[in-house]
Amino acid sequence: MTRRQFNMALGATAVTASALPAVGRAETPDALIAQPGLARLAPADYPETRIWGYGGTAPGPVIHVPQGGRLVRRFVNDLPQPATVHWHGIRLAKAMDGVEGLTQAPVEPGADFLYDLTAPDAGTYWYHPHRRSWEQLARGLSGVLIVDEAEGAPEVDRDEPLQISDWRLTQDAQIAEGFDDLHDRAHGGRIGNWITVNGTPDYRGTAHRNERLRLRVVNASSSRIMVLEASGFDGWVVALDGMPLEAVEPLGRIILAPAQRADLIVDVIADQGEDAYLAMLDRDGGYQIAAWSVDESARSERLPAPEALPANPVAALGPLDTARTADLRMEGGAMGSLSGAIMNGQMTSMRDMAAAGRVWAFNGMAQMSETPLIEVARGETVRLAIANDTSWPHAMHLHGHHFRQVLAEGTLGPLRDTLLMDRGATADIAFVADNPGDWLLHCHMLEHAAGGMMTWLRVT
Incomplete structure (x- = not known):
């Protein structure tokens, strides 16, 4: 048995038979080659x-899988460093989550690993590395994953994924090095100077007046918070982070933290000869990132407003007043008050932390702890109180689950897998811990995660 055959066999047996159907011996899974x-x-x-x-492309291929269906890919690592694949937002078996050191060993150069998972929830997801992700994502490793509705798919003329990526390029259009830059880690992360949509800087399509599109917008950046507005479209937000909204919301300004997604259903209302477009806003104003040239009408009048998408099979929260609770405090970063944190079992000064590339802490810990933030039994409702005691926003991502934010007077926000928290903000999130395993909780500003913003929880 070669090393490659051994790794494939190990990956295939890592998931229990009760979690996934068996892989037929005659099957040859599609390869996903980095x-x-x-x-x-x-x-x-x-x-x-x-x-x-x-x-070898950026972004990678768009992967479609039917709701409830299997996704099987033989990941082949042809990179000069170890790698994994994380299937972001999918509520999957632990062994398939792709987190180095927590759910699997990294796949070494020249080796491969069999990812075999089911996709219980329809929606827009994506895949990316979870080993040196702050570098590997910035070099181009990402792609869109679409789980198609088993029933109740909306009536649209076209379904378009829009993966928005943020690059830091040199004057000769090459990716800038310096992935372990301490300034990036201590501030807002690695913010680029170049934006692409689906890998192109001038994304342009054609559309018909009164045509209805489903736009699946993915913020695939390392750290950039994206503020988007549409012109020449009228429409609705129907899903966030893959999860359908209980009621569709009118299309307005869209704010997406790194890793967040929004599903939009839009009607083209620009006149023939004009452009409908998506713009990104920043401190210097706005600029067009994707455009559609509008020609003759698709129909004489607009379609009726869409209904809400079918709900995904996410367990309803139990009583919040009896939920298992834990606190998570974010500390550190530039202009923060953190003077030191625990590293390697001992209190370490901020100066020595920075020398090791650590500038952030969760609950006074500047690295992954040996014990989980909380350990709960399967089926328990969990409530986490998160406080951002830093001068920077953070995008908190929970693996293996979707959660709701507990708002004023006990009302609940929509299901999400990533929550954007402004500096100084506090938030309570709640979820049913119905997926056994060890699950990562981290900031998806990936330089912040590398700098210390990672913890984990255990569902027994």
Whole structure:
């Protein structure tokens, strides 16, 4: 048995038979190969950019799987460093979650691993590395994962994923090095100077007036918070982080933290000869990132407003007043008050933390702790009180589950897998811990996670 055959066998047996159906011996799963490649990220008068990509492209292929169906991919690592794949937002078996050191060993260069999972929830998800993710994502490793509704899919003329990526490029259109930059870690993360949609800087399509589109918008950046507005469209937000809203909301300004997604159903209302477009807003104003040239009408009048998408099978919360609770306090970063935190079992000064690349802490711990933040039995309702005692926003992502924010007077926010928290903010999130395993909870500003913002919880 070769090393590659051994790794494939190990991956196939890591999930229990009760969690997933058995892999037939005659099946040959599709390969998902992480490898260097070239991408046309900048205009034609610049060189192509050297990237790392799934299949050598950036972004990687859009993967479709039916709701309740199996996703089987033989991940092959043809990169010069170890890697894994995390299937972001999918409520899957622990062994398939792709977190180095917590759910699996990293896949070494030249080796492979069999990912075999089911997709219980329809919606828009994505996949990316979870080993040196702050570097590997910034080099291009990501792709959109769509779980198609088993029934009740909305009536649309077209379904378009829009993966928005943030790149830091040099003057010759190459990816800038310096992935372990301490300034990035201590501030807002690695913010790029170049935006692409589906791998192109000038994403443009065509559309018909009164045509109805489903736009699946994914913030696939390392750290950039994206503020988006649409023009020439009228429509609705129907899902966030893959989970349908209980009632559709009118389309307005959209704020997406890194890793967050929004499903939009929009009607083209721009006149023939005009553009409908999506714009990104920042401190210097707004700029167009995707456009559709509008031609003749698809129909004489608009379709009726859509109904809410079918709910996904997420367990309803139990009583919050008897939920298991834990507190999580974020500390550190530039302009913060953290003077030191625990590293390697002892209190360490901020100076020595910074020398080791750690500038953030959860509950006074600047690295993954040996014990979980909380350990609960399967089926218990959990309530986490999170406080952002820093000068920077953070995007808190929980693996293996979706949660709701507990709002004023006990009302509940929509199901999410990532929560954007502004500096100085507090938030309570609640979820049913119905997925056994060890699950990561971290900031999805990936430089912040690398700098100490990671913890985990255990569901027995």
